[in-house]
Amino acid sequence: MTFLETNGLTKAFGGVRAVDEATVSFQEGRINALIGPNGSGKTTFFNCVTGMIRPDSGTVTYRGRDVTGHAPHRIARAGLGRSFQLCRVFPRMTVLDNVLAGVRSTGLAHRLRGAHNPDDIARARELLARVGIEHLERSEARDISYGQQKLLELAGVLMAEPDTIMLDEPAGGVNPALIGRIATLVRELNAEGRTFVIVEHNMELVMSLSDHVVVFDRGRPIASGAPADVQNDPRVLEAYLGV
C-alpha cells in the first residue's frame, strides 16, 4: 500500500504553474525532506497535499485513500498534521488553549463537553513540557517569543495525534540553539514512529536530519534519494546554482 504520494498534481495561479504535474512519493516512518530554490512551488505543493488549496488536476493518496480536494480538517483527521511557514498560532488564546484546540473531537456529546477537562489538560501539559514551554501555559500566544511560538505550534499539531507531520520551514527565522532543539524533537518523535515531511531551506539541517530528500524545481520533482546522493546530483546543482 502506498503511504503518501501525489500523481500528476498540478496547480496554476493565473498563467503560472506553481505545481506542475508533480508525482512524488514519501516513505513511511522516515524523515522526508522537500527542498528546492525559492519559488519552486514547495509551499503550494504542501497546501495542495493538506487540502488548503484545491489542485487543478492530479491526485493525492494517503494510506491507499484518495484524499484529493478533501477539506483540510478531513485530511488532518486522516492523520496528516501540518505546521505553517512563518508559524501560525492563535494569537489571542492562551498557550494552553492553543494546544487544546488540537484535541480530536468525535461526536456531538464529546464536542459539548468542557474544553478544560483534566485528561485533555494533562495531555496538553505533557506536550508543552515536551517542547519545553510548559511554564508559559497561561500567557496569550501573542505575548511569547517567535521561537516559543514555533514550539507551541508543534505542540498543537501533536495534540491532534497525527501519524504524519508536515513542517513548513521549521528552522526559518529561529536561532541556532532552537534549531538544534527542534531537530532533536523531530528525531525523537520519528523514533516513536511518526513520519515527517519537512520543507526546509537550511541545507545543513536537511542533510543531517533527513533520510530521504526530494528536490523541487519549477513545480515538479527533479531528483530524489538519500541526502548524500541528492547533494551530488548535477540536476540539483543546476537548479540551485543555475549553472
Added chain:
Amino acid sequence: MLSASSHGRTPAAIRLVAAVVLLGLVLAFPALAPDPFILSVGVVIASYAALAVAWNFVGGLTGYISLGHAAYSGLGGYGTALLITEAGVNPWVSMVVAALLVGAAAVPIGIASLRVRGASFVIVSIALVLILLLVAQSWAGVTGGSNGLRVPRPFGTDVLRPEQHERFFYLFVALTLVALVLWWLIDRSRLGTGLKAIREDEDKAQALGVPTFAYKLVVFVVSAFFTAMAGGMYALWFGSLDPIFQFSILTGSYLVLMSLLGGVRSLLGPVVGAVIVGYAVEFFKNQYGDTQLHLVALGLLLALVVLFMPDGVIPWLTSQLDRFRPGGTSIREVDAAQLAEERKALEEAKR
C-alpha cells in the same frame, strides 16, 4: 465583568456574588421604575439584550459579523403573528415554532454564506434583510404590507398596559438568561475552543482538524433561533408589525454596535452594550424625535468603536487606566498578520 476565557483572575465567589446582585437589580427594575414609560423603555432594552446575546453566538464566537440579523428577528415576528392569526395556534407555541422554522431556514442561508470567508458572509447578511423587506412590502396579502400586521395579544384584555410591560420584561430577561447560559456552555466546551480557533485563524484551525464549516453553521443556526425567539416575543409585546421596522438594517447595526461596544469576547459584553446603546437610542428618539440626526450619531459612534475600541469599551477602559498606572505595561496590539509581517522581515534579514 465576567470575562469568558480568563480563568480565575477574580475569585469565583466574588463573581458569583456580583452576578447575584446584578440579577437582583435587574429583577427589581419593574418595581423601581417610576412610570409605565420608563418601564416600556426597560422592555425595549431587555429585548435588545436578548437580541444582542443571540447575535453574539456568531459574532463573538466566530468573529463573523452579521449586519442582517434583523432578518431573523423579523421572520420570527411575522412567523409568530401569522401562526396565531392564520393557523390559530397558541401565541407562545407560535413563537417557539416560528423560531424553530427560522432556525431551519438558517441552514441553507448559512451554507451559502459561510462556505467562503468573511466578505460574502457580510454581503449575504445585508442582502437578506433587503430582500425580506422587499418581499414583506410587496406581499401585502400576507404581511399586511406597509399598513402593518396586527398581532393578537397573548394576555387577556383585563391585563393592563403596565402589567403587560412587567410580564414581558421578565420574559425578555428569562430569554436573555437562557441564551447567556447556552453561550457560556458553548464558550467553555470543545466546540467553543474550536470556534475561537476559527475566530483567530481559520486556516490554522482547519489544519488542526477542526471542522470549521460545520462548527460555524451550528452557532449560526443557534443564533438565528434565539434572534427569532426575541423577534417573536417582541411582536407579541408590541402588537403590530411594519416591514420597515422589522426588516431594518438599522436594527441589525444596533446589535453589532451593542456587542462591539460591550465586548464580543465576553459573556455579558452584549448585555452591557444593549443597556448603553438601547438607552441612548431611546433617549435620542425622545429628545430629537424624527430628525435624521440619530443616524449620524449612530454612524459616528460605530466608527469610533471600530477604530479605537474594537475589543469593546471595558477592555479599552482598562487599557487606558493601565497607561496611567506606574510601571504598567502597555497592552501589545499585535495580531497574527502583524506577527507574520515582523517575521517576514526577520527572515528577510536572515537571508
Added chain:
Amino acid sequence: MSLSLLLQSLILGLLLGGLYALLAAGLTLYFGVMRVVMIAHSAFLILAAYLAWFFTKQTGLDPLLSLFITVPLFFAAGYVMQRALLSRLRPATLTMMSVLLTFAIALVIEGGLGYLFSGTQRRIQLGYSGASLELWGARIAVVKLIAFGLAAISLLALFLLLKKTRFGQALRATIQHREAAQLLGIDTDRIAGFGFGLGLATAAVGGTALALDATIYPSLHWHWIGPLMAIIVIGGLGSIPGAAIAAMILGVTQALLQIPMGTTWAQTVFYVALFATLMFRPQGFFGGRLAQRF
C-alpha cells in the same frame, strides 16, 4: 405591441446595466486594492446625486457640469478615506471591521442628507427631461441615454487607465499581489489610496447620471447597495470585466422581469442570483480568483 415593449425593456435594461457596471467597477476596485467591501459606495452615489441636484438648483446650470466639482472631490475623499481611516484597521480583522466602518460612513451620509435636505423626494427638472427617442416602437428617454453614455465613457476611461498607463499597471500589480508589487518598488499604500479615490470617482459619475432621471431621497442607497454587491459576487470578487458582464446580464434580466412581475419583485432577481452563486459557485462566474480566498 408586446414586441416593442420587450425591445423597450431590453434597451432600458442595457442602459441600466451600464450604470450598474460602472458602479460595480468601483466596488471591485476597493475590493481589489484592500479586500474591503465598501458599503458606503451607494451612499456616496446618492450624495453625488444630491450634489448634482443642489448644484442645478443653486446655479441653474446643467447637472452634468457638477461633475467637474464632484469627481475631483470624491477622488480626494476616497484617497483620504483609505489613508486616514481604513488603513488604520488591523489587518487580521480588516474584512469585518472595514465593512462596519464603511457602513458607519453610509449612515453618516444618509443621516446628514436627511438632516440638510429633509427626507423629501427630489428630482431635477431639465429642458430635455421629457424628450425621448423612438426606436422601432420603443421609447427611450434621452436622459437615460446620456446617463448610459456617461457610464460607458467613464468605464472605458477606467479600462484604458488600468491597461495602458504606468499607474494602471502599478494598480493592477497591487491588486494581484501586494507583496510582489512592493518588491517591484511600488508604493502600494499610495496606490491603494488612489484605487479608493478612483472607486469613489465612479460613484460621483454614477450619482450625476442617476440624478438626471431618477427621484432621489436619502435612504435610496439601500436599494443600490444590495444589487451592486450581488453583481460583484456573481462577477467573481476582484474582476472588473466580470463585474461588468454580470451587471449587464442582471440589468437586462431585471428589466425583462419587470414586465410580468412588477418592479419590486423584479429586484429580487439580484438576491436570487447572489444566493445561487454562493451555493453552487462561490468563486463567481467570471474570473475573479480572489473570491476563493475571501
